[in-house]
Amino acid sequence: MTTEIKVPVLPESVADASVATWHVSVGDKVSRDQNLVDIETDKVVLEVVSPEEGVITEILEDEGATVLAEQVIAKIGAADSAQADSSKSTEAAKPAETKSSGGEKVEIKVPVLPESVADATIATWHVQAGQSVSRDENLVDIETDKVVLEVVAQADGVVAEIKHEEGDTVLAEQVIGILEAGASAGAASSEAPKEEASSGSDSNDALSPSVRRMIAEKGLDASKITGTGKGGRVTKEDVDNFIKSSAKAPAQTSAPAKAAPTELGGDRTQKREPMTRLRKRIAERLLEATNSTAMLTTFNEINMKPIMDIRKQYKDVFEERHGIRLGFMSFYVKAVVEALKRFPAVNACIDGDDIVYHNYFDVSIAVSTPRGLVTPVLRDCDKMSLADIEAKIRELALKGRDGKLTVDEMTGGNFTITNGGVFGSLLSTPIINPPQSAILGMHKIQDRPVAVNGKVEILPMMYLALSYDHRIIDGKESVGYLVTVKEFLEDPTRLLLDV
Incomplete structure (x- = not known):
């Protein structure tokens, strides 16, 4: 068969x-x-x-x-x-x-870049000039402001020349190195490099692109990681375990040391390293938001006990039925979308002198990744169930961790939710994600004394923060929107009854 x-x-x-x-x-x-x-x-x-x-x-x-x-x-x-x-x-x-092994020279080129990406940066060379390499071995990582691209060897041979070093800005299909196919390093001086290259290529061949990228981002040596997968393949769990074990030994470090520490005298040192393209892009967008919008933040707090009770009662049945854990984010997304239906200005944006009202509900979810904060988009959230939302958020989070988010998954969105509470943030003023007009910040759930019907009760409370563009959203609308979100979360039954 x-x-x-x-x-x-x-x-x-x-x-x-x-x-x-x-x-x-x-x-x-x-x-x-x-x-x-x-x-x-x-x-x-x-x-x-x-x-x-x-x-x-x-x-x-x-x-x-x-x-x-x-x-x-x-x-x-x-x-x-x-x-x-x-x-x-x-x-x-x-x-x-x-x-392919005829000693011919093969150009190492920058891949075709994603649409809307003008140039890229050479992030990491995994080989040196004169080093023997195997076919399909990862030679260099090319970083754009959205994705990381791997360039692999097209044939066995030797890296004859590296034309552009790490940190250089390059264009699509630009030649950044030369590979001499079929060649081998000098007989006298190549024994050690050959052994190193062969061992490195063997480990690289056993790695999936996502694992290779994870190892590169953490600055790890793949040859030191023991694989527990089939055929000795290194898995993401192996990399995580290696990082945890390395953290216990201060002498080992997983951060790539691209710049030597500067001596300031005594034990005082400092290290300088360039921003990644993603970090530069994040900085540009944050400055754009603060400079081009009339941003204001309004606050409220919610009692999370009703949602926590529902989650406690149904989480096991939910996971058994849908194959995904029931978290808080799906409730947040549902409440946000229902409130957006009632306050269309919060779901709108400014385009020149026009206000564009969207009749669909695409919500961006802020996700922390090893390369920085990204905001992948959940599309048509009004048509998704709680299970659909939880599954999609998990999918996007895993893609973000592995550097596999596509350009389409990170563009668009009418409204953003960011949850600093997972890191312990009690209160913050989130910055709008242009061209959107508002962003909702969720925070740490903390037991606090609250007056209920003339009596003091200890309840799990959480602060909400809505930052909005005052050019399009008035104070009355912003407060009304946040109160509506609060009411939906404090009485989740309203989400089901649409009241």
């Missing part, structure tokens, strides 16, 4: 993709859920895993080929029936492997 390996469903607005890296060859035995191939679009890298155990009997599309959604790119057969075919295919594939 033959199983077809297909290109995944591509993100919306992406017409086609490229086969970036095959991690297997014809004749290789594969395990269920083993990563077979990376499919690259102009926005994301998608991993295609094996649906079952078997043998790769045929690879229909080679690396670099342009493919469409759900196109068949390989076939898997049963291990016993595919051995003969795989051996024949392997023999046929040998000339193609040796074809």
Whole structure:
């Protein structure tokens, strides 16, 4: 029986993709859920895993080929029936492997950048000039203000030249290095580098793009991380465990030391390192918001006991039914959307001299990632259930952590929710996310004495903060909106009854 390996469903607005890296060859035995191939679009890298155990009997599309959604790119057969075919295919594939090792010079180029991204920055070179590399080994990370792109070696060989160093600004398809395919380092001086390169490439081949990116962001040495996955593959859990164990040893550090500390005398030192492009973009947008809007913040507080009681009563049944935990964010989103329906100005924005009222409800959720704060968008929240919202928030949070958020997922949005309470913030004044007109800040839930019907009770209270653009939203509307959110959260039944 033959199983077809297909290109995944591509993100919306992406017409086609490229086969970036095959991690297997014809004749290789594969395990269920083993990563077979990376499919690259102009926005994301998608991993295609094996649906079952078997043998790769045929690879229909080679690396670099342009493919469409759900196109068949390989076939898997049963291990016993595919051995003969795989051996024949392997023999046929040998000339193609040796074809690339002719000592020719191959240009290392910046990938095609996502739409609306003008340039990029060289974040990290993982190799040096003169170093031997293997085909598909990650050579360099290219960082834009939205995503991180990996550039891999197109063939076995030696990095002959690095034209642009870390921190340089580069353009799409600009040549940043030269790879001499099929070459090897000098016999006398290359023994150690060869060993290092081979061990590094072996570990890199066993890593998925998301794990490689996580290791690069943390500045870790992949060869020191023990893999517990199938075939010794390093998983995200392995990286997390390595970071935790390293934190116990002060001598080891996971932060990339791009700049040596400056001596100020005695034990006083300081270190200078450049901002990432994402951090620069965050800074620009924050300044834009404070300089171009008439921003004002109004506050209120809510009693979280009703929601906490509902969550306590139904969380186990909810998780069993929907396969996702019931959190507070889904209640926040529902309350925000219902309040936006009653106060359309809060869901609007200014475009020149016009006010644009939106008849849809796309809510941005502030997510903290290793590279900085991002605001992916939940679209059409009014049509989503609590379970849908929880599942989508989890999906976006994981993508943000792994650096896999697409440009489409981070653009748009009519209103933003930020939850500083998860970090312990008791009260804050959040900054508007332009061109939006308002942002709601949620904070730490804390037991406080509250007067209820003439008596003092200890209740779990939380402060709300609504920052808004006073050019479009009046004080009466802003206070009315925040009070409406408060009423929905203090009496969640109203969300179900739409009253």
